[in-house]
Amino acid sequence: MLNKDKLVEVITDDTCTNCAHCVSVCPAEYLKMKDNKIKANADSPFGCIQCGVCMMNCPNNSIKIRGQGISEKDLIELPKEKPDFNAINSLFLGRRSIRNFKKQEVSEDLINKILDAGTTAPISIPPSEVKVLVINGQDKVQDFACEITETFDKMIKFLNPVVLRLLKHFMGPQYEILKEFIMPYAKLAIDARKKGEDILLYNAPAIIVFYGSELCEKEDQILAATHASIAAEALGLGTCIIGGVPPCIDKNNKLRKKYGLLKNEKASIAFILGHPDVKFNKGIKRRFKDVKYF
Ligand SMILES: Cc1cc2nc3c(=O)[nH]c(=O)nc-3n(C[C@H](O)[C@H](O)[C@H](O)COP(=O)(O)O)c2cc1C
Numbered sequence: 001m002l003n004k005d006k007l008v009e010v011i012t013d014d015t016c017t018n019c020a021h022c023v024s025v026c027p028a029e030y031l032k033m034k035d036n037k038i039k040a041n042a043d044s045p046f047g048c049i050q051c052g053v054c055m056m057n058c059p060n061n062s063i064k065i066r067g068q069g070i071s072e073k074d075l076i077e078l079p080k081e082k083p084d085f086n087a088i089n090s091l092f093l094g095r096r097s098i099r100n101f102k103k104q105e106v107s108e109d110l111i112n113k114i115l116d117a118g119t120t121a122p123i124s125i126p127p128s129e130v131k132v133l134v135i136n137g138q139d140k141v142q143d144f145a146c147e148i149t150e151t152f153d154k155m156i157k158f159l160n161p162v163v164l165r166l167l168k169h170f171m172g173p174q175y176e177i178l179k180e181f182i183m184p185y186a187k188l189a190i191d192a193r194k195k196g197e198d199i200l201l202y203n204a205p206a207i208i209v210f211y212g213s214e215l216c217e218k219e220d221q222i223l224a225a226t227h228a229s230i231a232a233e234a235l236g237l238g239t240c241i242i243g244g245v246p247p248c249i250d251k252n253n254k255l256r257k258k259y260g261l262l263k264n265e266k267a268s269i270a271f272i273l274g275h276p277d278v279k280f281n282k283g284i285k286r287r288f289k290d291v292k293y294f
Contacts, residue, residue: 007067007068008040008047008048008050008065008066008067008068009064009065009066009067010031010038010039010040010048010063010064010065011063011064011065011066012038012062012063012064013062013064015060015061015062016038016060016062016063017060017062018033018036018037018038019059020033020038021057021058021059022038022054022055022057022058022063023038025053025054025057026053026054027049027051027053028044028046028047028048028049028051029041029044029045030044030047030048030049031054038063048065048067049125049126050065050067050068050069050070050126050127051126052065052070052074052075052126055072055075056075067127068127069126069127069128070126070127091230091233091234092230093283094233094280094283095229095230095233096238096280096283097238097239097240097241098238098239098240098272098274098276098278099202099240099278100202100276100277100278101202101203101204101205101238101272101274101275101276101277102274102275102276102277103138103205104205104274104275105136105137105138105205105206106136106205106206106237106273106274106275108136110232110235110237111134111136111206111208111273113231113235114208114228114229114231114232114235114237114273115132115134115208115228116231117227117228117230117231118130118132118210118224118225118227118228118231119224119227120227121220121223121224121226121227122220122223123220123223123224124217124219124220128220128224129212129213129215129216129217129220130210130211130212130216130220130221130224131210131211131212131216131265132208132209132210132211132224133208133209133211133259133260133261133267134206134207134208135206135207135208135209135259136205136206137205137206138203138204138205141201141203141204141205141206141207141272142198142201142203144201144207145193145198145200145201146193147248147252147254147255147258148200148201148244148245148248148255149189149190149193149200151248151251151252151255152186152189152190152244152248153186153190154252155186155248155251156183156186156187156190159178159183164179182244185244186244189244200242200244201242201272202240202272204240204272204273204274205273205274205275206272206273206274207242207245207270207271207272207273208225208228208270208271208273209245209246209249209259209267209269209270210222210224210225210267210268210269210270211246211249211261211265211266211267211268212265212266212268213262213264213265213266214264214266218266218268218269221267221268221269222268222269225241225268225269225270225271228271229241229271232273236275236276237273237274237275237276238273238274238275238276238278239271239272239273240271240272241269241270241271242270242271242272245267245270246266246267246268246269246270249261249267249270250266250267
């Protein structure tokens with residue numbers, strides 16, 4: 001449902017001085033001054049986007065927005081301290097994709113903390129449309145790894161020489177990635193699985209998948225996952241994004257049904273998670289391919 005179709009109540013109490021600060025910070029042209037009073041703008045092009053900026057900015061806590069995804073009960077006290085650049089940068093520099101995990105479960109408390117951090121990421125239009133699937137427990141993750149590998153197997157069988165010739169014609173440069181990376185990788189994962197090895201999810205104790213309907217921008221899912229994975233790092237856990245998971249979930253109806261994804265829902269990003277069983281002695285300096293300043 002689009003925001004303009006959602007019911008939103010704007011309530012100001014008698015502490016409101018009509019200073020119009022909320023109007024000046026509203027990014028949606030939803031709050032307006034009319035006859036020196038703050039009013040919801042019925043002509044606003046897309047309604048209240050339920051971002052909460054007015055409530056968070058009001059100097060007197062006078063305004064409440066009550067909608068389908070927001071109310072004054074969602075306001076929180078801001079932490080008194082912020083990590084300085086060195087603290088946050090040392091977290092970034094020390095972060096690595098982790099593919100070796102201890103045989104230790106990840107507690108629900110840690111997972112909740114990580115997901116809470118995910119909810120702090122920017123969202124294209126609030127409230128969040130992002131959904132999360134948590135598969136927690138090594139056995140469950142191994143079942144999932146088998147299901148993904150079976151999907152790889154079907155894909156490899158489908159990609160016979162005739163289909164590949166057609167795809168070469170239609171896919172452009174992406175074809176080389178399919179032929180030279182995705183297919184060999186899928187074959188490796190299938191062969192390893194036959195030997196009881198898991199080179200797909202690295203025997204991780206947990207995996208988290210971010211997904212959503214067509215109303216959910218994939219960037220929202222990716223940003224939520226990014227915040228969540230950085231929080232995991234701060235909690236002493238390790239993560240690794242697994243690129244093969246989202247397309248396999250999307251293409252395998254049996255899998256979607258088992259894990260409760262609706263027909264119109266797609267996954268954009270997934271990461272495995274666990275207590276790292278590897279220690280890095282060095283970090284690495286990486287560069288963007290290009291940076292232009294104008
Ligand atoms: C979109 C995406 C997909 C990825 N898929 C996989 C994967 O399937 N398996 C894996 O081992 N690592 C995967 N990675 C992790 C990258 O290989 C890793 O980020 C890269 O090697 C750099 O290492 P670092 O994360 O330690 O800096 C993926 C990363 C991204 C961003």
